[in-house]
Each structure stands twice: as structure tokens, then as C-alpha cells.
Amino acid sequence: AHHASPAVLAMAAFAWQLYALALARRRALPAGVVLGLSWLVLWLGATWGEVIPAVLVALLLPVFSSWRRGGYMTALLVAAVISLPLGLLWPVYLHQHAPEAFALWWGGQSLGSYVGMGAPRFFHQPGYLYSIAAWFAFPVLPLAGWTLWLNRSRLDGSRWQLLLVQLSVILVWLVLAGDPTEVQALLLLVPLALLCWLGMNNLKTVTPQAG
Numbered sequence: 001a002h003h004a005s006p007a008v009l010a011m012a013a014f015a016w017q018l019y020a021l022a023l024a025r026r027r028a029l030p031a032g033v034v035l036g037l038s039w040l041v042l043w044l045g046a047t048w049g050e051v052i053p054a055v056l057v058a059l060l061l062p063v064f065s066s067w068r069r070g071g072y073m074t075a076l077l078v079a080a081v082i083s084l085p086l087g088l089l090w091p092v093y094l095h096q097h098a099p100e101a102f103a104l105w106w107g108g109q110s111l112g113s114y115v116g117m118g119a120p121r122f123f124h125q126p127g128y129l130y131s132i133a134a135w136f137a138f139p140v141l142p143l144a145g146w147t148l149w150l151n152r153s154r155l156d157g158s159r160w161q162l163l164l165v166q167l168s169v170i171l172v173w174l175v176l177a178g179d180p181t182e183v184q185a186l187l188l189l190v191p192l193a194l195l196c197w198l199g200m201n202n203l204k205t206v207t208p209q210a211g
Contacts, residue, residue: 007183009045013038014166014190017054021061021162024075032078039079043087049112050187051087053173057166066158113177113184121178129174132182140192147199159198167191 020035035058042051058076061067095102107118115121133141154160170187174180 005183006046007186009041010050010184011186011190013041013046013050014054014170014187016041017057018162018166018190018194020075020079021058022159024072025067025069025158026071028071028074029078032075033082035075036079036082039083040086043083044090047112048110049114049177049184053169056173057169060165060169061162064158064161066161113174113180115179122176124178124180128180129185132185136182136185137188137192140189140196143199144192144195147195150199163191163194167195 016034016038020031020038024031024035039051039054042054058079062072091102091106094105106116108116110116111120148155151160155164167188170191174185174188177184
């Protein structure tokens with residue numbers, strides 16, 4: 001039967017995060033609401049191991065001058081106000097009413113691919129992600145690479161920065177993880193698929209000119 005697994009929820013949340021961040025500089029309030037809800041989905045439906053890279057993406061974007069605007073910071077504030085209190089509510093409730101279950105979750109499951117807060121695990125077997133990329137990221141990986149090469153002179157644009165920052169953060173997060181899985185690696189498909197979409201748009205533009 002079909003069900004909303006943590007992996008599906010996480011992919012949906014990272015996709016909505018991209019939409020919210022792209023909107024944040026123009027419409028801060030609705031973008032902040034969508035961003036906060038996407039983080040809340042990760043808090044409640046995945047693990048803190050997915051929440052942390054999602055928040056890191058949002059915090060790293062102001063490294064670029066085009067993202068250092070008041071509207072963007074307002075959106076982040078709205079997102080934090082929405083997601084943080086509600087996201088922490090259920091761990092607090094669990095700790096109060098089922099301390100043994102909380103200890104099990106906190107120590108061995110709270111960080112997902114990094115296991116748990118009790119003993120975080122870093123650095124999995126070298127080459128694991130490369131071994132699965134050939135099948136789980138095909139054909140989006142070569143198409144995304146082609147798109148980046150085709151647009152290499154325009155990668156300083158804000159939309160490219162957004163996709164590349166999210167892709168880079170997820171990739172580094174998985175490389176450093178102690179126990180990553182194919183399911184968690186699916187998060188890479190969100191920015192890769194959008195890069196492919198941009199590439200297809202460019203192909204539609206170039207093809208008539210070539211004809």
C-alpha cells in the first residue's frame with residue numbers, strides 16, 4: 001500500500017523549501033509560512049538529520065550579496081517562529097510521558113544517517129555514495145552536469161546559487177554521515193531534477209535557433 005514514508009516527506013519538504021526560498025526576497029510573509037511548514041514536516045515526519053541541512057541551506061544563502069535583503073531575513077524569522085515551537089513540542093511531550101522511548105529515540109534515531117545524539121556516527125565506508133549514484137541518479141546526474149556546463153557563465157545568478165547551495169549542502173551532509181542509505185540519498189534528486197528542468201528549457205531555446 002502507498003504511504004507517506006519519512007523519505008517521501010523529506011523529499012517533499014526539501015522541494016517546498018526551494019520554492020519558499022526562491023519566493024522569499026519578493027514575498028517574505030507567504031514564503032516564510034511555506035518555509036516554516038516545510039521545516040515542520042521535517043521535524044515531525046523525518047529526523048533532525050534532515051532538519052539540520054535544510055536550515056543550513058537557508059542560513060548559507062546570505063553569503064551571496066543578492067540574498068542579503070530584509071525580506072529574506074523576515075522570511076527566515078517567520079519560518080523559525082512557525083517551525084521551532086511546534087517541532088520541539090513532540091520531543092518534549094515524549095520525554096515527559098515516555099522517557100524510555102525518548103531515550104531510545106534520542107540516543108539512536110534522532111539524527112537519521114548520523115544515528116543519534118547519544119553517539120553521533122561520522123564517515124561511512126568510502127565510495128558508497130559513488131557506488132549508488134550510477135543507478136539512483138541516472139539520467140538526472142549527467143543532465144544536471146550538462147546544464148551547469150552550458151550555463152557556467154551565469155552560475156552567479158540567484159536561482160543557480162539556490163540550487164547549487166542546496167545540492168552542495170545535501171551532498172556534504174551525506175558524505176560526512178556515518179550511516180547513509182539510498183533512501184536518504186534521494187534528497188539529492190530534488191535540486192538535480194530542477195537543474196535538469198533548466199537544462200531542458202535551454203534546449204528548447206537553442207534547438208529552434210540551430211534549425
